[in-house]
Amino acid sequence: MPFTETALRDEYAAAVEQFSGRTLDAVRDGGGAAVPVGTTGPDVATDLDGPARRPLLAAARVLGANLLAPQLLVGAPPDEATAALLAEARRALPVPTAGTEAGALAIAWQDWAARCVLAATPHPDTGAAAPPPPAPPGPADLGWQVWSVRMAQLSVLALPGLDGAVHDAARAHTLDLARGTVRAMLRRDPTTAVRLARWLAWAQADGRPVRLEVEPVLDRIGFVGDGTARSGLELAVARALLTRAPWKGAQR
Amino acid sequence: MTDTQVLATAQQLGSRALAWLHTGQLGGFDRIEDNTIIDLADPNDVYKPLCEAALAASLILRDGVTGAHDARLARELLEASWAQLRCGDLLYERQLRHVTVIDPLETYAHFARVGYRHPAMDELLESLGRLRSVHAVEIPGNRQLALANARRIAGLSPAPDWPALAQATWLGALSEPWTIAWVIGYHVTHTVFHLTDWGARPECLPEPMHAYLRDWLPVWLDVWLETEQWDLAGELLIVDSCIGEPVTGRVGWDALAAVQQPDGLIPRDGATPLSYDDPEDTFREHEHTAVVGVVAATVALSRALGGAPVAA
Numbered sequence A: 001m002p003f004t005e006t007a008l009r010d011e012y013a014a015a016v017e018q019f020s021g022r023t024l025d026a027v028r029d030g031g032g033a034a035v036p037v038g039t040t041g042p043d044v045a046t047d048l049d050g051p052a053r054r055p056l057l058a059a060a061r062v063l064g065a066n067l068l069a070p071q072l073l074v075g076a077p078p079d080e081a082t083a084a085l086l087a088e089a090r091r092a093l094p095v096p097t098a099g100t101e102a103g104a105l106a107i108a109w110q111d112w113a114a115r116c117v118l119a120a121t122p123h124p125d126t127g128a129a130a131p132p133p134p135a136p137p138g139p140a141d142l143g144w145q146v147w148s149v150r151m152a153q154l155s156v157l158a159l160p161g162l163d164g165a166v167h168d169a170a171r172a173h174t175l176d177l178a179r180g181t182v183r184a185m186l187r188r189d190p191t192t193a194v195r196l197a198r199w200l201a202w203a204q205a206d207g208r209p210v211r212l213e214v215e216p217v218l219d220r221i222g223f224v225g226d227g228t229a230r231s232g233l234e235l236a237v238a239r240a241l242l243t244r245a246p247w248k249g250a251q252r
Numbered sequence B: 001m002t003d004t005q006v007l008a009t010a011q012q013l014g015s016r017a018l019a020w021l022h023t024g025q026l027g028g029f030d031r032i033e034d035n036t037i038i039d040l041a042d043p044n045d046v047y048k049p050l051c052e053a054a055l056a057a058s059l060i061l062r063d064g065v066t067g068a069h070d071a072r073l074a075r076e077l078l079e080a081s082w083a084q085l086r087c088g089d090l091l092y093e094r095q096l097r098h099v100t101v102i103d104p105l106e107t108y109a110h111f112a113r114v115g116y117r118h119p120a121m122d123e124l125l126e127s128l129g130r131l132r133s134v135h136a137v138e139i140p141g142n143r144q145l146a147l148a149n150a151r152r153i154a155g156l157s158p159a160p161d162w163p164a165l166a167q168a169t170w171l172g173a174l175s176e177p178w179t180i181a182w183v184i185g186y187h188v189t190h191t192v193f194h195l196t197d198w199g200a201r202p203e204c205l206p207e208p209m210h211a212y213l214r215d216w217l218p219v220w221l222d223v224w225l226e227t228e229q230w231d232l233a234g235e236l237l238i239v240d241s242c243i244g245e246p247v248t249g250r251v252g253w254d255a256l257a258a259v260q261q262p263d264g265l266i267p268r269d270g271a272t273p274l275s276y277d278d279p280e281d282t283f284r285e286h287e288h289t290a291v292v293g294v295v296a297a298t299v300a301l302s303r304a305l306g307g308a309p310v311a312a
Helices: A002-028 A053-072 A080-092 A101-119 A139-153 A165-172 A174-186 A190-205 A214-224 A229-242 B004-026 B047-063 B068-084 B086-097 B103-112 B119-129 B141-153 B162-167 B182-195 B207-226 B230-242 B251-259 B279-304
Strands: none
Touching: A002 A053, A002 A229, A053 A080, A053 A101, A053 A229, A080 A101, A101 A139, A139 A165, A139 A174, A139 A190, A165 A174, A165 A190, A174 A190, A174 A214, A174 B207, A190 A214, A190 A229, A214 A229, B004 B047, B004 B068, B004 B251, B004 B279, B047 B068, B047 B103, B047 B279, B068 B086, B068 B103, B086 B103, B086 B119, B103 B119, B103 B141, B141 B162, B141 B182, B162 B182, B182 B207, B182 B230, B207 B230, B207 B251, B230 B251, B230 B279
Protein backbone atom coordinates (compact mmCIF):
# COMPACT_ATOMS: atom_id res chain seq x y z
CA MET A 1 0.00 0.00 0.00
CA PRO A 2 1.47 3.33 -0.99
CA PHE A 3 0.75 5.01 2.34
CA THR A 4 2.38 2.29 4.35
CA GLU A 5 5.42 2.20 2.09
CA THR A 6 5.80 5.94 2.25
CA ALA A 7 5.54 5.89 6.03
CA LEU A 8 8.13 3.13 6.24
CA ARG A 9 10.47 4.94 3.89
CA ASP A 10 10.11 8.10 5.93
CA GLU A 11 10.79 6.17 9.08
CA TYR A 12 13.96 4.65 7.62
CA ALA A 13 15.10 8.00 6.27
CA ALA A 14 14.56 9.57 9.68
CA ALA A 15 16.63 6.80 11.24
CA VAL A 16 19.46 7.43 8.76
CA GLU A 17 19.35 11.10 9.65
CA GLN A 18 19.34 10.37 13.34
CA PHE A 19 22.29 8.01 13.10
CA SER A 20 24.16 10.38 10.78
CA GLY A 21 23.66 13.15 13.32
CA ARG A 22 25.07 11.03 16.11
CA THR A 23 28.04 9.98 14.01
CA LEU A 24 28.57 13.58 12.96
CA ASP A 25 28.65 14.64 16.62
CA ALA A 26 31.13 11.88 17.33
CA VAL A 27 33.41 13.00 14.48
CA ARG A 28 33.26 16.57 15.73
CA ASP A 29 34.05 15.37 19.24
CA GLY A 30 37.13 13.69 17.89
CA GLY A 31 36.39 10.01 18.17
CA GLY A 32 33.34 9.43 20.33
CA ALA A 33 30.87 6.62 19.69
CA ALA A 34 27.90 6.79 17.34
CA VAL A 35 26.03 4.40 19.64
CA PRO A 36 26.48 5.62 23.20
CA VAL A 37 25.76 2.44 25.16
CA GLY A 38 24.94 2.85 28.81
CA THR A 39 23.42 6.24 28.56
CA THR A 40 19.77 6.78 29.25
CA GLY A 41 17.12 8.90 27.70
CA PRO A 42 15.73 9.05 24.16
CA ASP A 43 18.87 7.93 22.42
CA VAL A 44 19.80 5.17 20.05
CA ALA A 45 20.82 2.68 22.76
CA THR A 46 17.43 2.90 24.38
CA ASP A 47 15.60 2.81 21.10
CA LEU A 48 17.43 -0.33 20.12
CA ASP A 49 15.42 -2.28 22.61
CA GLY A 50 12.14 -0.78 21.50
CA PRO A 51 9.88 -1.11 18.48
CA ALA A 52 12.07 1.20 16.37
CA ARG A 53 14.81 -1.39 16.21
CA ARG A 54 14.38 -2.40 12.56
CA PRO A 55 14.67 1.12 11.08
CA LEU A 56 17.77 1.65 13.16
CA LEU A 57 19.31 -1.54 11.89
CA ALA A 58 18.45 -0.47 8.37
CA ALA A 59 20.06 2.92 9.02
CA ALA A 60 23.18 1.23 10.33
CA ARG A 61 23.35 -0.78 7.13
CA VAL A 62 22.99 2.34 5.01
CA LEU A 63 25.73 4.20 6.88
CA GLY A 64 28.05 1.18 6.87
CA ALA A 65 31.69 1.99 7.42
CA ASN A 66 30.83 5.63 8.13
CA LEU A 67 29.54 4.52 11.54
CA LEU A 68 33.11 3.85 12.63
CA ALA A 69 34.53 6.98 10.99
CA PRO A 70 34.85 8.85 14.31
CA GLN A 71 37.46 6.39 15.54
CA LEU A 72 39.10 5.63 12.21
CA LEU A 73 39.77 9.33 11.67
CA VAL A 74 41.70 9.66 14.92
CA GLY A 75 43.36 6.25 14.83
CA ALA A 76 41.42 4.94 17.84
CA PRO A 77 40.09 1.38 18.15
CA PRO A 78 36.59 0.99 16.68
CA ASP A 79 33.81 1.54 19.18
CA GLU A 80 32.61 -1.89 20.18
CA ALA A 81 28.91 -1.19 20.62
CA THR A 82 28.75 0.54 17.26
CA ALA A 83 30.61 -2.32 15.61
CA ALA A 84 28.23 -4.81 17.21
CA LEU A 85 25.26 -2.93 15.86
CA LEU A 86 26.73 -2.72 12.36
CA ALA A 87 27.52 -6.44 12.43
CA GLU A 88 24.00 -7.24 13.55
CA ALA A 89 22.50 -5.01 10.88
CA ARG A 90 24.50 -6.84 8.23
CA ARG A 91 23.33 -10.19 9.54
CA ALA A 92 19.70 -9.18 9.87
CA LEU A 93 19.24 -7.31 6.59
CA PRO A 94 20.12 -8.46 3.10
CA VAL A 95 22.53 -6.59 0.85
CA PRO A 96 20.42 -4.04 -1.05
CA THR A 97 19.67 -4.88 -4.63
CA ALA A 98 20.65 -2.61 -7.49
CA GLY A 99 18.93 -2.03 -10.79
CA THR A 100 22.13 -1.78 -12.79
CA GLU A 101 25.47 -3.48 -12.99
CA ALA A 102 27.21 -0.25 -11.97
CA GLY A 103 24.88 0.12 -9.01
CA ALA A 104 25.56 -3.47 -7.92
CA LEU A 105 29.30 -2.86 -8.09
CA ALA A 106 28.94 0.32 -6.00
CA ILE A 107 26.99 -1.61 -3.35
CA ALA A 108 29.58 -4.40 -3.42
CA TRP A 109 32.34 -1.86 -2.67
CA GLN A 110 30.32 -0.15 0.06
CA ASP A 111 29.76 -3.59 1.54
CA TRP A 112 33.47 -4.35 1.26
CA ALA A 113 34.21 -1.18 3.25
CA ALA A 114 31.87 -2.26 6.06
CA ARG A 115 33.43 -5.73 6.05
CA CYS A 116 36.92 -4.26 6.26
CA VAL A 117 36.20 -1.97 9.20
CA LEU A 118 34.47 -4.80 11.09
CA ALA A 119 37.40 -7.13 10.49
CA ALA A 120 39.41 -5.21 13.08
CA THR A 121 36.69 -5.59 15.72
CA PRO A 122 35.40 -8.50 17.78
CA HIS A 123 32.52 -8.70 15.27
CA PRO A 124 34.04 -9.71 11.95
CA ASP A 125 31.82 -10.92 9.14
CA THR A 126 31.73 -14.56 8.28
CA GLY A 127 32.76 -13.46 4.78
CA ALA A 128 35.62 -11.28 6.04
CA ALA A 129 38.19 -13.18 4.01
CA ALA A 130 36.26 -12.89 0.73
CA PRO A 131 38.20 -11.19 -2.07
CA PRO A 132 37.37 -7.54 -2.83
CA PRO A 133 34.99 -6.77 -5.70
CA PRO A 134 36.44 -6.17 -9.14
CA ALA A 135 37.96 -2.74 -9.85
CA PRO A 136 35.30 -0.37 -11.25
CA PRO A 137 35.88 1.15 -14.72
CA GLY A 138 38.05 4.27 -14.68
CA PRO A 139 37.69 7.73 -16.22
CA ALA A 140 39.34 6.58 -19.44
CA ASP A 141 36.37 4.25 -19.99
CA LEU A 142 33.56 6.37 -18.56
CA GLY A 143 34.70 9.96 -19.02
CA TRP A 144 35.55 12.05 -15.97
CA GLN A 145 31.95 13.19 -15.54
CA VAL A 146 30.37 9.75 -15.08
CA TRP A 147 33.40 8.37 -13.25
CA SER A 148 33.39 11.18 -10.71
CA VAL A 149 29.69 10.70 -9.98
CA ARG A 150 30.37 7.01 -9.33
CA MET A 151 33.25 7.94 -7.04
CA ALA A 152 30.85 10.19 -5.13
CA GLN A 153 28.66 7.12 -4.55
CA LEU A 154 31.72 5.42 -3.03
CA SER A 155 32.71 8.24 -0.69
CA VAL A 156 32.28 5.93 2.32
CA LEU A 157 35.51 4.28 1.20
CA ALA A 158 37.45 7.51 1.76
CA LEU A 159 38.51 6.61 5.30
CA PRO A 160 41.87 5.90 6.91
CA GLY A 161 42.66 2.22 7.00
CA LEU A 162 40.74 1.29 3.85
CA ASP A 163 42.73 0.69 0.72
CA GLY A 164 41.98 -1.07 -2.53
CA ALA A 165 41.40 -0.67 -6.24
CA VAL A 166 39.00 2.26 -5.73
CA HIS A 167 41.63 4.07 -3.69
CA ASP A 168 44.24 3.44 -6.34
CA ALA A 169 41.90 5.02 -8.89
CA ALA A 170 41.42 8.04 -6.61
CA ARG A 171 45.18 8.42 -6.23
CA ALA A 172 45.72 8.18 -9.97
CA HIS A 173 42.98 10.58 -10.99
CA THR A 174 42.91 13.46 -8.56
CA LEU A 175 42.38 15.94 -11.39
CA ASP A 176 39.26 14.07 -12.49
CA LEU A 177 38.01 14.09 -8.90
CA ALA A 178 38.65 17.84 -8.80
CA ARG A 179 36.87 18.37 -12.11
CA GLY A 180 33.94 16.37 -10.83
CA THR A 181 33.84 18.51 -7.70
CA VAL A 182 33.86 21.76 -9.66
CA ARG A 183 31.22 20.42 -12.03
CA ALA A 184 28.97 19.43 -9.13
CA MET A 185 29.44 22.86 -7.53
CA LEU A 186 28.52 24.63 -10.76
CA ARG A 187 25.52 22.35 -11.23
CA ARG A 188 24.41 23.28 -7.70
CA ASP A 189 24.67 19.68 -6.57
CA PRO A 190 26.35 20.05 -3.17
CA THR A 191 25.50 16.47 -2.23
CA THR A 192 27.75 15.12 -4.96
CA ALA A 193 30.26 17.92 -4.45
CA VAL A 194 30.82 17.18 -0.77
CA ARG A 195 31.37 13.50 -1.43
CA LEU A 196 33.95 14.25 -4.10
CA ALA A 197 35.57 16.86 -1.87
CA ARG A 198 35.87 14.11 0.73
CA TRP A 199 37.82 12.04 -1.79
CA LEU A 200 40.05 15.02 -2.53
CA ALA A 201 40.66 15.49 1.18
CA TRP A 202 41.49 11.80 1.42
CA ALA A 203 43.92 12.05 -1.50
CA GLN A 204 45.56 15.11 0.02
CA ALA A 205 45.94 13.33 3.35
CA ASP A 206 47.40 10.43 1.39
CA GLY A 207 50.09 12.79 0.14
CA ARG A 208 48.82 13.19 -3.41
CA PRO A 209 48.94 16.53 -5.19
CA VAL A 210 45.43 17.92 -5.42
CA ARG A 211 44.77 20.61 -8.04
CA LEU A 212 41.81 22.17 -6.26
CA GLU A 213 41.92 23.95 -2.91
CA VAL A 214 39.58 21.83 -0.84
CA GLU A 215 39.03 24.08 2.17
CA PRO A 216 37.14 26.82 0.28
CA VAL A 217 34.94 24.16 -1.32
CA LEU A 218 34.07 22.74 2.09
CA ASP A 219 33.41 26.21 3.48
CA ARG A 220 31.07 26.94 0.60
CA ILE A 221 29.23 23.65 0.99
CA GLY A 222 28.83 24.54 4.65
CA PHE A 223 26.64 27.41 3.47
CA VAL A 224 24.87 25.90 0.47
CA GLY A 225 24.72 22.21 1.39
CA ASP A 226 21.43 20.33 1.61
CA GLY A 227 21.42 20.71 5.40
CA THR A 228 20.99 17.01 6.13
CA ALA A 229 23.00 15.33 8.85
CA ARG A 230 24.08 12.76 6.27
CA SER A 231 25.76 15.41 4.12
CA GLY A 232 26.99 17.11 7.28
CA LEU A 233 28.76 13.86 8.13
CA GLU A 234 30.46 13.82 4.72
CA LEU A 235 31.58 17.39 5.31
CA ALA A 236 32.88 16.65 8.79
CA VAL A 237 34.77 13.58 7.59
CA ALA A 238 36.32 15.62 4.77
CA ARG A 239 37.38 18.32 7.24
CA ALA A 240 38.82 15.73 9.59
CA LEU A 241 40.78 14.16 6.74
CA LEU A 242 42.19 17.54 5.77
CA THR A 243 43.56 18.18 9.24
CA ARG A 244 45.52 14.93 9.16
CA ALA A 245 49.09 14.79 8.03
CA PRO A 246 49.66 12.09 5.45
CA TRP A 247 49.05 9.05 7.62
CA LYS A 248 51.50 6.32 8.20
CA GLY A 249 50.66 3.02 6.66
CA ALA A 250 48.39 4.31 3.92
CA GLN A 251 51.23 5.67 1.86
CA ARG A 252 52.78 3.63 -0.86
CA MET B 1 47.78 16.72 -32.26
CA THR B 2 44.21 17.75 -32.81
CA ASP B 3 41.90 14.96 -33.91
CA THR B 4 41.43 15.23 -37.70
CA GLN B 5 37.71 14.66 -37.22
CA VAL B 6 37.65 17.75 -34.99
CA LEU B 7 39.39 19.75 -37.69
CA ALA B 8 36.95 18.56 -40.34
CA THR B 9 34.01 19.52 -38.12
CA ALA B 10 35.60 22.87 -37.30
CA GLN B 11 36.31 23.63 -40.93
CA GLN B 12 32.74 22.93 -41.99
CA LEU B 13 31.23 24.79 -39.04
CA GLY B 14 33.36 27.87 -39.64
CA SER B 15 32.84 27.88 -43.37
CA ARG B 16 29.06 27.69 -43.03
CA ALA B 17 28.99 30.37 -40.34
CA LEU B 18 31.08 32.62 -42.56
CA ALA B 19 28.70 32.10 -45.47
CA TRP B 20 25.74 33.00 -43.23
CA LEU B 21 27.51 36.11 -41.98
CA HIS B 22 28.49 37.14 -45.50
CA THR B 23 24.97 36.63 -46.84
CA GLY B 24 23.48 38.74 -44.08
CA GLN B 25 25.97 41.58 -44.14
CA LEU B 26 26.36 41.94 -47.86
CA GLY B 27 22.62 41.39 -48.22
CA GLY B 28 22.01 44.66 -46.42
CA PHE B 29 22.01 43.93 -42.69
CA ASP B 30 24.31 45.81 -40.32
CA ARG B 31 24.21 49.04 -42.32
CA ILE B 32 25.60 52.13 -40.72
CA GLU B 33 23.22 54.88 -41.72
CA ASP B 34 24.68 57.61 -43.90
CA ASN B 35 23.73 60.25 -41.36
CA THR B 36 25.48 58.43 -38.48
CA ILE B 37 27.65 60.72 -36.45
CA ILE B 38 30.68 59.94 -34.38
CA ASP B 39 28.80 59.97 -31.10
CA LEU B 40 26.79 56.88 -32.01
CA ALA B 41 23.53 56.89 -30.10
CA ASP B 42 23.90 53.14 -29.52
CA PRO B 43 27.33 51.69 -30.31
CA ASN B 44 26.03 48.16 -29.82
CA ASP B 45 23.38 48.58 -32.47
CA VAL B 46 25.30 48.22 -35.73
CA TYR B 47 28.81 49.46 -35.11
CA LYS B 48 29.83 46.71 -32.64
CA PRO B 49 28.51 43.75 -34.68
CA LEU B 50 30.08 45.21 -37.79
CA CYS B 51 33.43 45.39 -36.02
CA GLU B 52 33.09 41.86 -34.71
CA ALA B 53 32.45 40.54 -38.21
CA ALA B 54 35.54 42.43 -39.32
CA LEU B 55 37.51 40.72 -36.56
CA ALA B 56 36.45 37.28 -37.81
CA ALA B 57 37.27 38.14 -41.40
CA SER B 58 40.64 39.63 -40.46
CA LEU B 59 41.66 36.47 -38.61
CA ILE B 60 40.79 34.36 -41.64
CA LEU B 61 43.10 36.51 -43.77
CA ARG B 62 45.79 36.71 -41.06
CA ASP B 63 45.99 32.96 -40.53
CA GLY B 64 45.56 31.98 -44.19
CA VAL B 65 44.25 28.50 -43.46
CA THR B 66 40.97 28.61 -45.37
CA GLY B 67 40.29 27.79 -48.99
CA ALA B 68 40.16 30.39 -51.73
CA HIS B 69 36.36 30.68 -51.57
CA ASP B 70 36.27 31.49 -47.86
CA ALA B 71 39.23 33.83 -48.20
CA ARG B 72 37.27 35.73 -50.86
CA LEU B 73 34.20 35.96 -48.61
CA ALA B 74 36.39 37.23 -45.79
CA ARG B 75 37.99 39.85 -48.02
CA GLU B 76 34.56 41.01 -49.21
CA LEU B 77 33.33 41.28 -45.63
CA LEU B 78 36.32 43.38 -44.67
CA GLU B 79 36.03 45.59 -47.75
CA ALA B 80 32.34 46.17 -47.08
CA SER B 81 32.94 46.96 -43.41
CA TRP B 82 35.83 49.28 -44.19
CA ALA B 83 33.66 51.07 -46.71
CA GLN B 84 30.92 51.49 -44.12
CA LEU B 85 33.45 52.98 -41.76
CA ARG B 86 34.26 55.39 -44.58
CA CYS B 87 37.71 53.85 -45.01
CA GLY B 88 38.50 54.58 -41.37
CA ASP B 89 37.28 58.17 -41.28
CA LEU B 90 34.47 57.30 -38.90
CA LEU B 91 36.94 55.63 -36.53
CA TYR B 92 39.31 58.58 -36.80
CA GLU B 93 36.61 61.12 -36.09
CA ARG B 94 35.27 59.14 -33.14
CA GLN B 95 38.75 58.75 -31.67
CA LEU B 96 39.53 62.41 -32.28
CA ARG B 97 36.40 63.48 -30.43
CA HIS B 98 36.65 60.93 -27.60
CA VAL B 99 40.24 60.82 -26.39
CA THR B 100 39.85 57.93 -23.94
CA VAL B 101 37.32 55.76 -25.76
CA ILE B 102 38.82 52.42 -26.74
CA ASP B 103 36.50 51.09 -29.42
CA PRO B 104 37.85 53.09 -32.39
CA LEU B 105 41.38 51.82 -31.75
CA GLU B 106 40.13 48.31 -31.08
CA THR B 107 38.18 48.27 -34.33
CA TYR B 108 41.00 49.83 -36.26
CA ALA B 109 43.31 47.03 -35.10
CA HIS B 110 41.12 44.42 -36.80
CA PHE B 111 41.75 46.17 -40.09
CA ALA B 112 45.34 47.17 -39.40
CA ARG B 113 46.35 43.55 -38.78
CA VAL B 114 45.62 42.78 -42.42
CA GLY B 115 46.97 45.95 -43.98
CA TYR B 116 44.17 48.52 -43.88
CA ARG B 117 45.74 51.73 -42.58
CA HIS B 118 44.48 55.25 -42.05
CA PRO B 119 47.54 57.56 -41.79
CA ALA B 120 45.77 60.27 -39.82
CA MET B 121 44.45 57.66 -37.38
CA ASP B 122 48.00 56.31 -36.93
CA GLU B 123 49.25 59.81 -36.19
CA LEU B 124 46.41 60.50 -33.79
CA LEU B 125 46.91 57.23 -31.89
CA GLU B 126 50.64 57.89 -31.50
CA SER B 127 49.85 61.30 -30.11
CA LEU B 128 47.15 60.06 -27.73
CA GLY B 129 49.45 57.28 -26.55
CA ARG B 130 51.75 59.91 -25.04
CA LEU B 131 49.00 61.01 -22.68
CA ARG B 132 49.01 59.54 -19.17
CA SER B 133 45.24 59.74 -19.30
CA VAL B 134 44.88 57.14 -22.04
CA HIS B 135 46.79 54.56 -19.99
CA ALA B 136 45.00 55.39 -16.76
CA VAL B 137 41.41 54.94 -17.88
CA GLU B 138 39.54 52.88 -15.30
CA ILE B 139 38.26 49.79 -17.06
CA PRO B 140 38.06 46.08 -16.16
CA GLY B 141 41.16 43.95 -16.49
CA ASN B 142 40.16 42.12 -19.63
CA ARG B 143 39.30 45.42 -21.31
CA GLN B 144 42.73 46.78 -20.38
CA LEU B 145 44.12 43.79 -22.26
CA ALA B 146 41.90 44.59 -25.25
CA LEU B 147 43.42 48.06 -25.31
CA ALA B 148 46.96 46.71 -24.94
CA ASN B 149 46.49 44.16 -27.71
CA ALA B 150 44.99 46.72 -30.06
CA ARG B 151 47.99 48.98 -29.45
CA ARG B 152 50.32 46.03 -30.06
CA ILE B 153 48.63 45.22 -33.38
CA ALA B 154 48.66 48.85 -34.48
CA GLY B 155 52.37 48.99 -33.65
CA LEU B 156 52.02 51.70 -31.02
CA SER B 157 54.53 52.35 -28.28
CA PRO B 158 55.22 52.15 -25.38
CA ALA B 159 54.77 48.44 -24.67
CA PRO B 160 52.55 47.83 -21.63
CA ASP B 161 53.44 45.83 -18.56
CA TRP B 162 51.86 42.60 -19.81
CA PRO B 163 52.44 40.50 -16.67
CA ALA B 164 50.83 43.16 -14.49
CA LEU B 165 47.86 43.44 -16.86
CA ALA B 166 47.44 39.67 -16.95
CA GLN B 167 47.58 39.48 -13.18
CA ALA B 168 44.83 42.05 -12.77
CA THR B 169 42.11 39.79 -14.19
CA TRP B 170 39.81 37.15 -12.73
CA LEU B 171 41.79 34.53 -14.63
CA GLY B 172 45.11 36.00 -13.52
CA ALA B 173 44.07 35.52 -9.91
CA LEU B 174 43.61 31.80 -10.64
CA SER B 175 40.21 32.21 -9.03
CA GLU B 176 38.42 29.26 -7.48
CA PRO B 177 37.08 27.61 -10.64
CA TRP B 178 33.69 26.77 -9.13
CA THR B 179 32.93 30.47 -8.66
CA ILE B 180 32.77 31.21 -12.38
CA ALA B 181 29.53 32.70 -13.64
CA TRP B 182 28.25 33.20 -17.17
CA VAL B 183 29.51 36.77 -17.49
CA ILE B 184 32.86 35.89 -15.89
CA GLY B 185 33.15 33.20 -18.54
CA TYR B 186 33.31 35.98 -21.13
CA HIS B 187 35.88 37.86 -19.06
CA VAL B 188 38.06 34.74 -19.04
CA THR B 189 37.75 34.12 -22.76
CA HIS B 190 38.59 37.71 -23.62
CA THR B 191 41.55 37.75 -21.27
CA VAL B 192 42.97 34.85 -23.28
CA PHE B 193 42.02 36.31 -26.67
CA HIS B 194 43.88 39.54 -26.02
CA LEU B 195 46.89 38.09 -24.23
CA THR B 196 47.50 35.62 -27.07
CA ASP B 197 46.28 37.96 -29.83
CA TRP B 198 43.58 35.47 -30.82
CA GLY B 199 45.86 32.46 -30.78
CA ALA B 200 48.81 33.96 -32.63
CA ARG B 201 50.93 34.18 -29.45
CA PRO B 202 50.09 31.26 -27.15
CA GLU B 203 53.43 31.76 -25.42
CA CYS B 204 52.18 35.13 -24.11
CA LEU B 205 49.79 33.39 -21.73
CA PRO B 206 51.57 33.13 -18.35
CA GLU B 207 52.24 29.51 -17.44
CA PRO B 208 50.11 29.41 -14.27
CA MET B 209 47.11 30.63 -16.28
CA HIS B 210 47.88 28.06 -18.95
CA ALA B 211 47.94 25.19 -16.45
CA TYR B 212 44.81 26.50 -14.76
CA LEU B 213 42.89 26.63 -18.04
CA ARG B 214 43.96 23.11 -18.97
CA ASP B 215 42.55 21.91 -15.66
CA TRP B 216 39.19 23.68 -15.75
CA LEU B 217 38.22 24.36 -19.37
CA PRO B 218 36.75 20.86 -19.75
CA VAL B 219 34.48 21.47 -16.75
CA TRP B 220 33.28 24.86 -17.90
CA LEU B 221 32.65 23.61 -21.42
CA ASP B 222 30.71 20.65 -20.04
CA VAL B 223 28.50 22.89 -17.91
CA TRP B 224 27.74 25.43 -20.64
CA LEU B 225 27.07 22.75 -23.22
CA GLU B 226 24.61 21.18 -20.79
CA THR B 227 22.84 24.52 -20.40
CA GLU B 228 22.98 25.06 -24.18
CA GLN B 229 24.93 28.31 -24.04
CA TRP B 230 26.41 27.83 -27.52
CA ASP B 231 27.91 31.30 -27.78
CA LEU B 232 29.97 30.97 -24.61
CA ALA B 233 30.79 27.33 -25.38
CA GLY B 234 32.15 28.49 -28.75
CA GLU B 235 34.31 31.11 -27.04
CA LEU B 236 35.68 28.43 -24.74
CA LEU B 237 36.62 26.40 -27.82
CA ILE B 238 38.55 29.42 -29.11
CA VAL B 239 40.36 29.58 -25.77
CA ASP B 240 41.16 25.88 -26.03
CA SER B 241 42.92 26.52 -29.34
CA CYS B 242 44.60 29.72 -28.14
CA ILE B 243 46.43 28.02 -25.28
CA GLY B 244 48.26 25.42 -27.35
CA GLU B 245 47.36 21.74 -27.41
CA PRO B 246 43.56 21.57 -26.99
CA VAL B 247 42.22 19.71 -23.95
CA THR B 248 38.48 19.48 -24.56
CA GLY B 249 38.42 17.02 -27.46
CA ARG B 250 35.54 16.86 -29.88
CA VAL B 251 32.52 17.17 -27.63
CA GLY B 252 32.13 20.94 -28.01
CA TRP B 253 32.62 20.89 -31.77
CA ASP B 254 30.11 18.09 -32.22
CA ALA B 255 27.57 19.95 -30.09
CA LEU B 256 27.92 23.21 -32.03
CA ALA B 257 27.81 21.39 -35.36
CA ALA B 258 24.65 19.60 -34.25
CA VAL B 259 22.78 22.85 -33.54
CA GLN B 260 24.02 24.73 -36.60
CA GLN B 261 21.17 25.32 -39.03
CA PRO B 262 21.32 24.34 -42.72
CA ASP B 263 21.91 27.99 -43.67
CA GLY B 264 24.89 28.25 -41.30
CA LEU B 265 23.19 30.04 -38.39
CA ILE B 266 24.43 28.91 -34.98
CA PRO B 267 21.88 29.66 -32.23
CA ARG B 268 23.16 31.90 -29.47
CA ASP B 269 21.59 29.53 -26.93
CA GLY B 270 18.84 26.94 -26.64
CA ALA B 271 17.88 23.97 -28.75
CA THR B 272 16.28 26.05 -31.50
CA PRO B 273 17.29 29.51 -32.66
CA LEU B 274 15.23 32.42 -31.44
CA SER B 275 13.52 33.90 -34.47
CA TYR B 276 11.86 37.26 -35.09
CA ASP B 277 9.40 38.57 -37.68
CA ASP B 278 12.08 40.85 -39.08
CA PRO B 279 14.92 38.72 -40.52
CA GLU B 280 17.41 41.43 -39.61
CA ASP B 281 16.47 41.04 -35.94
CA THR B 282 17.08 37.31 -36.24
CA PHE B 283 20.43 38.04 -37.87
CA ARG B 284 21.39 40.39 -35.05
CA GLU B 285 20.34 37.87 -32.42
CA HIS B 286 22.74 35.21 -33.69
CA GLU B 287 25.41 37.31 -35.38
CA HIS B 288 27.84 37.20 -32.47
CA THR B 289 27.66 33.41 -32.35
CA ALA B 290 28.47 33.23 -36.06
CA VAL B 291 31.54 35.37 -35.43
CA VAL B 292 32.48 33.02 -32.60
CA GLY B 293 32.05 30.02 -34.88
CA VAL B 294 34.25 31.53 -37.59
CA VAL B 295 36.97 32.54 -35.14
CA ALA B 296 36.86 29.18 -33.33
CA ALA B 297 37.32 27.28 -36.59
CA THR B 298 40.03 29.62 -37.88
CA VAL B 299 42.13 29.50 -34.72
CA ALA B 300 41.67 25.73 -34.31
CA LEU B 301 42.83 25.07 -37.88
CA SER B 302 45.63 27.60 -37.68
CA ARG B 303 47.02 26.18 -34.43
CA ALA B 304 46.75 22.61 -35.68
CA LEU B 305 48.70 23.56 -38.80
CA GLY B 306 51.50 25.10 -36.81
CA GLY B 307 50.05 28.43 -35.88
CA ALA B 308 52.43 30.66 -37.80
CA PRO B 309 50.34 33.60 -38.93
CA VAL B 310 51.00 34.64 -42.47
CA ALA B 311 51.34 38.18 -43.68
CA ALA B 312 48.06 39.20 -45.22
